[in-house]
Amino acid sequence: MRAGPSQEDIRRHNLGTLLRHVHLGGPISRAELTSRMGLNRSTIMALTSDLTAAGLVREELPRETGRAGRPSLVVRPESARVYVFAFDVGPDRLAVARVGLGGVILDRRESVRRRGPFDLTELTGELAAAARQMRRKARHDAVCVGAGAAVSGGVRRSDGVIRFGPNLHADEAPFGEALGRRLAFGLPVSVGNDANLAALAEHSRGVGVGVRDLVYLHGDVGVGGGIIAGGHLLGGHDGYGGEIGHMVINPGGGQCACGSRGCLEAEVGERALLEAAGRSPEEGHQGRDAVRNVVDAADRGDIVAQEALRQVGDWLGLGVANLVNLFNPEMVIFGGMLREVYLGSAAQVRSRMAVSALAPQREKLRLRTSALADDATLVGAAELAFAHVLADPLEVLARAGG
Amino acid sequence: MRAGPSQEDIRRHNLGTLLRHVHLGGPISRAELTSRMGLNRSTIMALTSDLTAAGLVREELPRETGRAGRPSLVVRPESARVYVFAFDVGPDRLAVARVGLGGVILDRRESVRRRGPFDLTELTGELAAAARQMRRKARHDAVCVGAGAAVSGGVRRSDGVIRFGPNLHADEAPFGEALGRRLAFGLPVSVGNDANLAALAEHSRGVGVGVRDLVYLHGDVGVGGGIIAGGHLLGGHDGYGGEIGHMVINPGGGQCACGSRGCLEAEVGERALLEAAGRSPEEGHQGRDAVRNVVDAADRGDIVAQEALRQVGDWLGLGVANLVNLFNPEMVIFGGMLREVYLGSAAQVRSRMAVSALAPQREKLRLRTSALADDATLVGAAELAFAHVLADPLEVLARAGG
Numbered sequence: 001m002r003a004g005p006s007q008e009d010i011r012r013h014n015l016g017t018l019l020r021h022v023h024l025g026g027p028i029s030r031a032e033l034t035s036r037m038g039l040n041r042s043t044i045m046a047l048t049s050d051l052t053a054a055g056l057v058r059e060e061l062p063r064e065t066g067r068a069g070r071p072s073l074v075v076r077p078e079s080a081r082v083y084v085f086a087f088d089v090g091p092d093r094l095a096v097a098r099v100g101l102g103g104v105i106l107d108r109r110e111s112v113r114r115r116g117p118f119d120l121t122e123l124t125g126e127l128a129a130a131a132r133q134m135r136r137k138a139r140h141d142a143v144c145v146g147a148g149a150a151v152s153g154g155v156r157r158s159d160g161v162i163r164f165g166p167n168l169h170a171d172e173a174p175f176g177e178a179l180g181r182r183l184a185f186g187l188p189v190s191v192g193n194d195a196n197l198a199a200l201a202e203h204s205r206g207v208g209v210g211v212r213d214l215v216y217l218h219g220d221v222g223v224g225g226g227i228i229a230g231g232h233l234l235g236g237h238d239g240y241g242g243e244i245g246h247m248v249i250n251p252g253g254g255q256c257a258c259g260s261r262g263c264l265e266a267e268v269g270e271r272a273l274l275e276a277a278g279r280s281p282e283e284g285h286q287g288r289d290a291v292r293n294v295v296d297a298a299d300r301g302d303i304v305a306q307e308a309l310r311q312v313g314d315w316l317g318l319g320v321a322n323l324v325n326l327f328n329p330e331m332v333i334f335g336g337m338l339r340e341v342y343l344g345s346a347a348q349v350r351s352r353m354a355v356s357a358l359a360p361q362r363e364k365l366r367l368r369t370s371a372l373a374d375d376a377t378l379v380g381a382a383e384l385a386f387a388h389v390l391a392d393p394l395e396v397l398a399r400a401g402g
Numbered sequence: 403m404r405a406g407p408s409q410e411d412i413r414r415h416n417l418g419t420l421l422r423h424v425h426l427g428g429p430i431s432r433a434e435l436t437s438r439m440g441l442n443r444s445t446i447m448a449l450t451s452d453l454t455a456a457g458l459v460r461e462e463l464p465r466e467t468g469r470a471g472r473p474s475l476v477v478r479p480e481s482a483r484v485y486v487f488a489f490d491v492g493p494d495r496l497a498v499a500r501v502g503l504g505g506v507i508l509d510r511r512e513s514v515r516r517r518g519p520f521d522l523t524e525l526t527g528e529l530a531a532a533a534r535q536m537r538r539k540a541r542h543d544a545v546c547v548g549a550g551a552a553v554s555g556g557v558r559r560s561d562g563v564i565r566f567g568p569n570l571h572a573d574e575a576p577f578g579e580a581l582g583r584r585l586a587f588g589l590p591v592s593v594g595n596d597a598n599l600a601a602l603a604e605h606s607r608g609v610g611v612g613v614r615d616l617v618y619l620h621g622d623v624g625v626g627g628g629i630i631a632g633g634h635l636l637g638g639h640d641g642y643g644g645e646i647g648h649m650v651i652n653p654g655g656g657q658c659a660c661g662s663r664g665c666l667e668a669e670v671g672e673r674a675l676l677e678a679a680g681r682s683p684e685e686g687h688q689g690r691d692a693v694r695n696v697v698d699a700a701d702r703g704d705i706v707a708q709e710a711l712r713q714v715g716d717w718l719g720l721g722v723a724n725l726v727n728l729f730n731p732e733m734v735i736f737g738g739m740l741r742e743v744y745l746g747s748a749a750q751v752r753s754r755m756a757v758s759a760l761a762p763q764r765e766k767l768r769l770r771t772s773a774l775a776d777d778a779t780l781v782g783a784a785e786l787a788f789a790h791v792l793a794d795p796l797e798v799l800a801r802a803g804g
Contacts, residue, residue: 005407154762163762213639227728229638234631236730237615240762241631243727248720248758251652260723260758318650321662325645326629326728328638356650356662360556360565360642 011047014039016390018047022057022077023102023386024204029062031072048075054397055081055143056101077102081142082397084385085131087149087179088378089123090194091115091167091221092287096130098138099382101389103205107134108378115221115286118170120178128182135185145400147187148385150194150377151175152220157239160191166257167221187400190384194218195335196242197380198370199226200233202333204383206371214331215323216370217244218377219338221286222257223265227327245269249318267315270337276308288374291337295344313345317352324357324365335370342369413449416441418792420449424459424479425504425788426606431464433474450477456799457483457545458503479504483544484799486787487533489551489581490780491525492596493517493569493623494689498532500540501784503791505607509536510780517623517688520572522580530584537587547802549589550787552596552779553577554622559641562593568659569623589802592786596620597737598644599782600772601628602635604735606785608773616733617725619646620778621740623688624659625667629729647671651720669717672739678710690776693739697746715747719754726759726767737772744771 005013017037021028028036034044051057059073079100088095092115097108109130127149135144153165160176162168176191183189195218202208202216208228216226225244227234234241245265246258253262254272266272270291277294279285297305320332334342342349346367353362372379389396407415419439423430430438436446453459461475481502490497494517499510511532529551537546555567562578564570578593585591597620604610604618614633620626627646629636636643647667648660655664656674668674672693679696681687699707722734736744744751748769755764774781791798 005412010407154760156762164760213643229631229636229643230634232632234636234729236631236763237732237766238730238762240730240760241615241728243730243760243763246727246758246760247649247724248651249653251720252654258760318653322649322724325648326643327636328640328642328645330639356648358556358566358642358645358648358660360558360640361638361645364639 012392014043014047015050015393018044018075019051019056019393020390022075023390026102027074027076029072029074030059033075048073051075051393054394056393056397079104080106080139082145082389083138083142084146084148084382084389085134085144085183086378086382086385087127087131087147087189088194088381089113089127089149089151089168089175090377091152094123094127095378096127096134097378097382098131098134099379099385101386103379103382105375107137109134116169118165118168118173120170120173120175124175124179124182127179128184131183143397143400144185144187145389145396146385147180147183147185147189148197148381148383149176149179149189149191150197150381150384151191152194152222152224154240154243155191155193157235160189162191163240164258190388192239192381192384193224193226193242194220194377194380195224196226196233196235197384198335198372198376199228199242199333199380200383201372201376201380202335202370203228205379206376207333207368208331211331213327213329214333215244215320215327215329216333216335217320217338219269219334219336219341221270223269223338225323229327244319244323247319247322249315249322264315264319268312268319268338268341272315273308273312273341276311277305278308288337288340291340295340298344309341309345310348312341313348314352316341316345317349318356320349320367321353321356324353324361328361330364331366331368333368333370335373335376339369339373342367414794416445416449417452417795420446420477421453421458421795422792424477425792428504429476429478431474431476432461435477450475453477453795456796458795458799481506482508482541484547484791485540485544486547486784486791487536487549487585488780488784488787489529489533489549489591490596490783491515491529491551491553491570491577492779493554496525496529497780498529498536499780499784500533500536501781501787503788505781505784509539511536518571520567520570520575522575522577526577526581526584529581530586533585545799545802546587546589547791547798548787549582549585549587549591550599550783550785551578551581551591551593552599552783552786553593554596554624554626556642556645557593557595559637562591564593565642566660592790594641594783594786595626595628595644596622596779596782597626598628598635598637599786600737600774600778601630601644601735601782602785603774603778603782604737604772605630607781608778609735609770610733613733615729615731616735617646617722617729617731618735618737618772619722619740621671621736621738621743623672625671625740627725631729646721646725649721649724651717651724666717666721670714670721670740670743674717675710675714675743678713679707680710690739690742693742697742700746711743711747712750714743715750716754718743718747719751720758722751722769723755723758726755726763730763732766733768733770735770735772737774737778738776741771741775744769
C-alpha cells in the first residue's frame with residue numbers, strides 16, 4: 001500500500017508502455033499512439049524522441065496515407081539493432097534464437113536432443129557456443145539487451161535453478177547461472193518453465209491476445225501448463241505455479257515420473273497415448289512424430305488408434321473440466337503435442353467436459369489450439385528477456401552499452 | 403496499456419490507500435502513515451484533513467507516547483458513523499450484520515435456515531427486514547455506504563445472479579437485484595461466492611494477512627474455495643473462479659450435487675464424512691454439529707469415526723496436493739467445517755500430500771486453519787461492500803449523503 005508514483009516513475013512507465021505497443025503491435029502511427037495511450041501529442045512526441053535517440057525505435061513517413069493533410073509519422077521497432085537471445089531446452093530438442101525488438105526471429109538454430117542424462121556443462125556449452133556464433137554474425141551496431149530460456153521443468157524464479165525436470169532428467173540444476181557464465185555477455189539469463197512461457201507467448205503474440213484469463217496446456221513428453229489470470233501469469237509463491245500435469249485425476253491410474261499416480265501427465269502424456277495405441281514408446285518410436293502417427297492412423301480408420309485417442313481424450317476432457325472449474329478462463333489453448341491430441345479427440349474432450357465442467361464456466365469458453373505451435377516456448381523465452389527492457393527501456397539499453 | 407495516472411487519479415489513490423491502512427490496520431499515527439506510504443508529512447496532513455472533513459476518520463492525540471516532543475496525531479476510523487451491511491446466505495444459516503469502517507461488527511443477527519427450497523422473495527424479505535431494524539437503531543448521523551452479500555453458490559460478478567447453488571437449491575436466482583430492491587436504501591448490493599469472500603476475509607483480516615498467494619478451502623454442506631494469486635482474488639472471466647469443490651479427484655467416486663462424479667465435494671463434503679462414519683445425514687443429524695460429533699468421537703477412540711476421518715483426510719490431502727501443484731501457494735487455509743475435518747485428520751492429509759504434491763511446492767508451504775472461523779464469510783461480505791469506499795472514499799461518501 002504505497003503512495004502514487006513519482007514523475008520519473010510515470011515517465012518510465014510511459015516509455016515502457018509506448019515501446020510495448022511498438023514491440024507487440026508492430027509499426028504504429030504517432031496519432032494512433034496518442035489515441036491508445038490517452039496522452040497528448042506533445043507527450044507522445046517527447047517519448048518517441050527519447051526512444052529514437054536511444055536507438056530503440058525509428059520514425060518514418062508512412063508509404064501511403066490515402067488521406068489529405070500532413071501524415072502522422074510511423075514508429076517502428078529497431079528490430080535489427082536491439083535484440084535478445086532466446087533458448088529452449090526440451091526433452092527432444094535444443095533451440096537458440098536471436099530475436100529482435102518487435103519479436104522478429106533474426107537467426108535461429110535447432111538441434112535434436114537425445115533423451116537421457118542431463119549434463120549441465122555440455123548443454124550450456126552447446127547453447128552458449130551457438131549464441132556466440134550468432135552474435136558474431138549480427139550487425140556491428142547491434143546490441144544484445146537480454147537473454148531468456150525456457151526449460152522443461154520446475155524453475156525457481158529467483159535464481160533459475162531447475163528444481164525438478166523428470167523429462168530432462170534434471171534435478172536441482174543451476175541452469176540460469178551456468179548458462180550466464182558460459183555466455184559471458186555480462187547479462188543475466190532469465191529462466192522459466194517452458195509451458196509457462198508458451199502461455200505468455202500465446203497471450204502476447206498468439207491465439208490468446210487480448211484474453212485476460214486463459215489456461216494453456218502444453219504437451220511434450222510430459223504435460224505442463226501456464227495460467228494467465230487477470231492478464232498476469234500465475235507464478236505462485238516461488239514461480240512453480242501452473243503444474244497442471246501433476247494434478248491427480250485418476251488416483252488408481254498410471255505411475256507418473258513425479259512419483260505420484262494418475263496425474264494428468266500419466267493419463268494424457270506421450271507415453272500414455274503411445275501405449276494405449278499399442279506402440280511401445282522406445283527409441284525411434286517416440287516424440288512428436290510418433291504422436292502424429294497415431295492421430296494420422298486414427299484419421300485413416302485404425303481402430304486401435306481411434307480407441308487410444310478416445311481414451312486419452314476422455315482424460316484430457318476431465319483435466320480441462322477441472323481447470324475450467326478452478327479458473328473460469330475465457331479460453332483454453334492446447335499446445336505442443338496436445339495440439340494434435342486435441343484435434344484428434346475434440347468430440348471426446350467436449351463430451352467429457354459437458355459432464356464435469358460447471359455450466360456457467362462452460363458457456364463462454366473457447367477451446368483453441370496454439371497459434372505459435374512449436375515456436376511458442378522459444379517466443380516465450382524471448383518475451384521473458386524483453387520484459388526487462390519494457391520495464392525500463394532507457395536504463396536497460398544504457399547498461400547494455402547501446 | 404494506457405498512460406500514467408492524472409493528478410486527480412493519484413489523489414484518489416492516495417486517499418483510498420490511507421483509508422485502507424486505517425480500515426485494515428486500525429488506529430495509526432500520522433508519522434507511521436508518512437513512513438508506510440512513502441509520502442511527505444504535508445501530503446499526509448492534507449489527505450487526513452480531507453478524510454476528516456468527510457467524516458471518514460478522526461484525528462486524536464495518542465493517550466501516551468512514552469517519548470519526549472510533540473506526539474504525532476493518531477488517525478482512527480469513524481466506525482460508529484460510516485458502516486455497511488453484510489449478509490450471509492448459507493445452506494443452514496442466515497446472518498445480517500452492520501459493520502463499521504475498520505471492520506467493527508456494530509450489530510448482528512443470525513437465524514437458522516432450514517435446508518429446502520429457495521424462496522427468493524421470502525429470503526430477501528427476511529434479510530431486508532433485519533437490516534432495516536438495525537438501521538433504525540443506528541446513531542442518527544450514521545451513514546450506510548454499501549452492502550455486500552456472501553452466498554453459497556456460483557455468482558455472476560456483473561449482476562449478482564446466483565447461477566448455480568445446489569446446496570441452497572438456488573438456480574438462476576437474481577439475488578443481488580432482489581435484495582437491493584427490498585432494502586430500498588438506494589444502494590446496490592455486491593454479491594459474491596461465500597468461499598471467495600471468506601478467502602478475501604482471511605487475506606485481509608485473518609490468518610493470511612500479508613500472504614500474497616494462498617488457497618482457502620471452505621467446507622459447509624458442500625466444498626468451495628477462494629484463491630488469492632499475487633495478492634488478488636482469482637475470479638476468472640465472469641467471477642466463477644475457485645470452484646475447487648468441483649475438481650474431480652476420483653472419477654469412479656460418489657455422485658456430486660453438480661451432476662458429475664468424484665468431485666472433491668463428493669469425497670470430503672459433509673455427506674461423505676457422515677456416511678463414512680455410519681451416520682446417515684438426515685434432518686437432525688447434519689450440519690456443523692454433526693461434523694463436530696464425528697471428530698469428537700474419533701478423539702474419544704471411536705474406530706468407525708477414526709476410519710471415516712482417515713478416508714476423508716486422504717481425499718482432502720489429494721485435493722490439496724492438486725491445488726498446491728497448480729497454485730504454488732505459500733499457505734493453505736482450512737475453513738468452515740473443513741477446519742474441524744483437517745484438525746481431525748492432519749496426519750493423513752500431510753501423508754497424502756507427501757506423495758502427490760511436488761517437493762518444491764511443498765517446502766515453504768504452511769497449512770493453517772481459518773482465524774475468523776464462522777465469521778469469515780460475513781467479514782468477507784463486509785469487505786466486498788467496503789471495497790467501493792476504499793476505491794474512491796470522498797465520492798462514495800458524498801453519494802451516500804454523508
